Amino acid sequence: MTEYGRGPGSEPWHPEDPLYGDVGWEGQQGHTGHQPAYGGQPQHQYPQQPQQQEYGDWNNGGPQPYDQQQYDQQQYEPSYDQQQYAGQGQQYGQPNQQAYNEGGWDGTGTHAHIPYAADPGDPYGQQAAAYGAEQPDFYGTPDAYPPPEPPARRRAEPEAEQPDWDPGPDQGEHAFFAGGGADDEDDDEPEGRGDRRGRGGKGAKKEKKSRNGCACLVVLLVFGGGLGGITYFGYQFYQNRYGAAPDYAGAGNSQTVSIEIPKGAGGVEIGRRLKDAGVVKSVDAFVSAFTSSDGDKIQAGAYILKKEMSAENAVEMMLDPKSQANVVVTPGQRNISVYKAIDTKLGLTAGTTRGVAEKDFKTLGLPDWANADGDIKDPLEGFLFPGTYPAAKGMKPASVLKEMVGAADAAYGKFDxxxxxxxxxxxxxxxxxxxxxxxxxxxxxxxxxxxxxxxxxxxxxxxxxxxxxxxxxxxxxxxxxxxxxxxxxxxxxxxxxxxxxxxxxxxxxxxxxxxxxxxxxxxxxxxxxxxxxxxxxxxxxxxxxxxxxxxxxxxxxxxxxxxxxx
Structure with missing residues (x-):
């Protein structure tokens, strides 16, 4: 078999060299009669192309035929051979024997994808396209003829465009900002040569510029949105810390509402209840008025307040006994006077609460040992524990009595x-x-x-x-x-x-x-x-x-x- 592409000191090509069988160098370029010995499987054959020009062997100085279209296909675009054997040490027509001898091929024609370090002696080993990565097609237009010079003789090109590949965070610009995207992935597919040559023209550059503009727009929107968010939250922080809390003005409207304040409630709890009932506009406004006045003197119980009051007016009204809708049971007070007070607060006919007590006393929560004597005049006597209890219009007498009995049961339950x-x-x-x-x-x-x-x-x-x-x-x-x-x-x-x-x-x-x-x-x-x-x-x-x-x-x-x- 005749050997080609040898220069002084070069080694003959091995019969199992992938380019040897793929390109088909058998006496002359483009010969398709040779079948490589890759497990008996025929390799991809390209149609015969006319010989354009010969250049010397760039690595060894020997003459080697140059095919313009095949050069573009193999060197600057991921051709079928480069896609299948990218990274195996093949560079500019010179096989890498070490890559083949160290297990890059399994002997059956199947390529084991093992990464190889760049050859320090290779002047193009540090370039991203040296082992199959895609480079921009500078030669895919009619203006590129006559064919460009080989890399060793080529003058430095101005960095007009960046390659459509993502070199990583420490190597260069990301593909998103360089115009890379889903469209670039399509270029990796082995399409017809005529279609591949046309992708490096002006249309692709315009498409890149369009994508660059979109990327800039996206970045602008992101940064603009972030700045807007920071401004909004900054304003909210200032308002929360230094701005006045939302508050109504005046003494409220004609609507009244009953508010029940539990024992031990502080300014925040009271303010929350008033805000939920529509009395004040915000809890913060009420707490401010509560702490700057005698708000700590507000007692537990029920209050009749107006809706949409200023916080200051709400505190003042709660301190006024006239607004309190409570029944106060004092130590030693008899039940008969408590019943009368409940009727008055609830706006009921006299005797209503006493009738409920006599009829429903068993359902009000009395302890089991109560009413042990049949001569007891009032079964609830002694079980309406002293304290302040909500009693506003709209409430039921049984609910008020039940709360009082519950307080007595809790107090007595502390002792054996x-x-x-x-x-x-x-x-x-x-x-x-x-x-x-x-x-x-x-x-x-x-x-x-x-x-x-x-x-x-x-x-x-x-x-x-x-x-x-x-x-x-x-x-x-x-x-x-x-x-x-x-x-x-x-x-x-x-x-x-x-x-x-x-x-x-x-x-x-x-x-x-x-x-x-x-x-x-x-x-x-x-x-x-x-x-x-x-x-x-x-x-x-x-x-x-x-x-x-x-x-x-x-x-x-x-x-x-x-x-x-x-």
Missing amino acids: LDAKAKALKLEDPLQVITVASMVQAEGKTHDDFRKMAEVIYNRLKPTNTQTNQLLQFDSTFNYLKNESNIHISESEINKNQDPYNTYTQKGLPPGPIGSPGSEALAAALNPTSEGWLYFVATDGENNTEFAKTYAEFEKLKDKFNESAGN
Whole structure:
């Protein structure tokens, strides 16, 4: 077989050289009769082309035929051979024997894609197109004739355009900004030569410029959008930190709304509730007004407010007792007065709430040990715990009562009343609450409460021979009479045999006579142990004095008569 393309010092081409079988150098260029020995598989054959011009071997100096179209196909466009064997060391017609000998080919004609480092002795090894990468087609137009000089003799071209490939972040410009895109990918497909030659013309340059313009537009939009976003959020940050909070002006419109404020609510929680109800425009505005005034004096409960009020007016109105739609239960207050207050606040007919209490008391959340005595006058007595409760028009009496009973159940549930009742020699927890209600009704000060509780427990003892287990409390008689009279005649008391009359009935009354507060309950659970058996309000109002014997009691009684003018 005849060898071609040899220069001084060059090695003969191996019969398995891919270009040897592909190009078909067999005596002359373009001969198609040769079949390479690649596993018996014929390689792609190009149609015979006329010989245009001969140039010397660029690497070895020997003569080698030059085919203009084949040169363009192999050197500057990814031809079929370059696509299949790109990176195997083939460069400008000189085979790379090391690439073939080191396992680049598996002996069957199949190419194992193994990357190869650039040959340091190759003057074009550092160029991106040296191993199959695509270069711009500078020669695909009629103006390019006569054919360009070989790379070794070519003058430096001005960098008019950048190649349509992405050299990576550290090598050059990204293909997106260089005009590369989906259209460039189509150039990698092996199409006809006439079509390939036309892609390097002016139309492609205009298309690149169009894509460059689109890329710049996209970048401009991105940066413009980012600048707009920064401006917007910067303005919002300034407004939130330094700008005035949104707020209504004036004292509101004609619409009113009921707002319920829970216990322990601060300015933020109150402001949120008011904003949700349409009273104030923003929570921040209310918090500002709340902190700059006496907002911390706003108590829990219900308020009747107007819609669209300024925050300052809302705080001022909530501090005004006239706007409060609450029912306040005070320690020692009887249920009958609580029912009247609820009717008034809810705008109901007198007696409505009391009827609900008598009819639906079992559904209001009373503890299991309540109502242990059939003689109880009011099943809810002692279970409307002292406090402030919302009661605005539109609310149901049962909902207001249920909240009060729930508060009592929670307060009483903090103590083990069953164990306390046994320790105090009482029958059940209900009697503990009954004692606490009597302490609340008779005592005047905190110190009085514990002494008053001891008086009750001492008089209940079977060993009490001085009063014979009669408690003799005016408060129990006044309860059954629904009065508050300290001047009760003995004849009136002695002829009344009601279970709540402790002058004529031994032991405790059937149930509580009011709502005890926390202090009275604590005193009932922890009485003094000093032997107190008698007490007298010597001034008729606030000064209660205690005695251990009947003789001491008589002296206190005389003192009371003197102060009363008897």
